């Protein structure tokens with residue numbers, strides 16, 4: 583399918599959505615389960631391609647592990663194959679081979695991992711040739727590039743003879759993801775200590791205890807529904823499978839959207855979203871929840887609420903350069919994203935009315951570009967190019983969206 587046009591709903595939105603499972607929580611649970619010898623009982627396993635790829639590669643006996651475009655799958659499996667003394671080539675899409683991994687490789691080498699670069703220093707593809715313990719258990723890791731390196735090291739830490747002591751250097755980004763890793767490890771019986779004043783984490787050696795574990799629904803996926811409620815004229819949406827006491831930092835969307843006109847009520851089965859008055863400006867630091875930045879930027883642009891974003895440095899090294907992609911595509915809606923303090927602060931504001939009849943949004947191989955712009959359809963028709971990108975985290979996104987509004991599928995014409 584070439585693209586999908588999202589049309590404004592013809593009637594008030596009343597929907598109950600069984601939200602997809604979190605790929606982040608799932609990928610941690612899958613690594614932990616593998617380290618228990620696949621003896622755990624995981625439920626609500628994510629259909630996300632990133633998680634299905636992880637699942638497949640954990641069971642596949644092949645010399646090469648191709649993670650496609652899945653960041654956590656690349657980082658967690660690199661640590662897992664090293665610590666479990668396996669030989670593997672780790673590779674992925676061309677974009678994956680542009681996403682840095684040197685910080686993780688340096689730390690694994692220091693601990694005794696035998697990892698070499700097959701192409702460019704600091705980037706996949708990698709050759710893993712197992713692990714030889716050298717008595718080291720302490721590593722210093724830069725905290726502001728990707729928390730996934732730290733989660734990867736933590737997940738394998740109990741299986742190392744002396745566990746791990748991680749000293750985090752500088753600012754720590756995406757910290758809730760590190761805490762999610764630690765809490766899941768604790769659920770499976772691992773002991774750890776953190777000192778967030780000194781930014782150190784110590785994990786004791788030990789075996790994960792197999793457990794029954796149910797993966798929560800995905801708060802990052804929920805953010806698109808919040809944006810739809812914020813932008814629709816009349817909407818009440820229930821999202822099933824979310825918890826107030828979530829492990830996911832992206833549950834911050836509930837607080838952010840309270841400023842953008844969405845009320846959250848927690849129920850025993852999930853959340854109920856309804857409309858309330860929005861504030862007239864928002865400033866938000868996305869250091870803890872970078873995956874929400876695109877959703878909030880598009881929503882504010884459409885509602886004409888000036889937004890100041892900080893803590894978005896890591897957006898440049900994700901599935902695409904998300905700052906650049908947002909700048910290009912917001913312009914099609916008559917909005918702009920401007921850098922006000924170099925690499926530190928950006929402002930989204932409306933500058934004119936949309937230019938095209940039906941704006942056509944490029945998605946840059948980034949699932950979050952497609953899903954962040956789809957809610958624009960609550961206001962006027964919007965065409966989303968390459969809508970299949972959503973499979974990375976939320977394969978059922980378009981069929982869920984069909985429950986509230988009409989979608990037109992544009993298929994590629996046969997060139998004859």
Ligand SMILES: O=C(O)C1=C[C@@H](OP(=O)(O)O)[C@@H](O)[C@H](O)C1
Nearest residue numbers: 606654728729730756759873896
């Ligand atoms: O650990 C995780 O599950 C994730 C951590 C975050 O990455 P960074 O730590 O690179 O910001 C986030 O953007 C990604 O979608 C998932």
Ligand SMILES: C=C(OP(=O)(O)O)C(=O)O
Nearest residue numbers: 651652653654873900901
């Ligand atoms: C950045 C993301 O994923 P990853 O880094 O795991 O590819 C994401 O899902 O937005």
